[in-house]
Amino acid sequence: MDVFKQMSFKELMKVLGLGTVAFVLGVEWLNWLTRRLRDSRGPLKEVLFFPSPQVCVEHLFTSHRSFPCACPFPHGIQTSFSRLLEHLLSARTSLEMCIFSFSNMEMSRAILLLHKRGVVVRVVTDRDYMTITGSQIGALRKAGISVRHEMSSAVHMHHKFALVDGRKLISGSLNWTLTAVQSNKENVIITEEPELVRPFQQEFLKLWEASDPANLKLQSKNGQIKK
């Protein structure tokens, strides 16, 4: 500390300035290194397994908190479910979802938050399962999110995938329900591998067009196509 005392103000400023520059360069270098390491392993490839223990995920929804969260669940623990929410909430421009069954409240909260932030959300779902008890499809529609559904009731739209910003695929066995997340043995693959993302983009567009209500040919009771 004596060395600082003997320095003139000017010298002190010089040392502080150089120190700050060195610090910023150091952080930049570390950033560059982590990006290089991550890129050297190629695009993101991650697998999440469920069931996932219940933990607090409030921090994912409210970035600034003036007071500690009072909920009874363990805090500060990352689980498969919190990772899944993080990936969903990383959307900045678009989120396309092909979801067979959707009743998980926290996932619904995440989708509604993205919509509020201006992310363009589009959903294709199953004609029967969109009306199951606790389905969140109504809440999405109420908020103004475009939701379409499989036209035929003889088949199921059984996909459970989402595309974040058109470049990150989230897909697996997991239906977006509380039971799937907290009880069943399930998997979700998350990847940015273009060879895996592109086919799902095409599949989404195909199903989106095929379930366009405008294509719905109204059939009168005797099966005649109404113009």
Place this chain on the structure above:
Amino acid sequence: MDVFKQMSFKELMKVLGLGTVAFVLGVEWLNWLTRRLRDSRGPLKEVLFFPSPQVCVEHLFTSHRSFPCACPFPHGIQTSFSRLLEHLLSARTSLEMCIFSFSNMEMSRAILLLHKRGVVVRVVTDRDYMTITGSQIGALRKAGISVRHEMSSAVHMHHKFALVDGRKLISGSLNWTLTAVQSNKENVIITEEPELVRPFQQEFLKLWEASDPANLKLQSKNGQIKK
């Protein structure tokens, strides 16, 4: 042709010999080139979408056929389902399956064929769904294939994945049923990406151990653990 007539037998043999060597080298070079092209795109990454039209898949089961197949389905057409069967039938040493619902006859035929060829097949399935109408789990057990199931009836073993020779992952939304293959909107990812395969290997081993009947603590009616 005159040039061959003027050649002595010895010269003819020389030309034929050189020609054969050149041909073999050419084929080898082409093989090397296709492998290099395939490898340059990194490990296998393929996506199959369903429903898949019904076509003849007999050729996948019987390599040598003395007479054309007489079945009514279109022949010589590759579909998502025939690709899926090809991947399954590519197993040479082991096949691990975590399957929620398994009633598709042709997939059962493929698994039984692999077992007959000496591939070590291990299956984990769901306690409730293994007894649905048309379930093929009984047929696998009857053939001597080791099948274990989720112990608890409160949760579902909802995975639909398989691991071929411990290096190729087959996973998605598709249950191994006729309806899923021929009617529903479904997806299957097939990849040899180690970062995606390894976690599923660990998950299979975890579930295989957890559903070991030896760990089953027999509970008498009053809930006492029988020794």
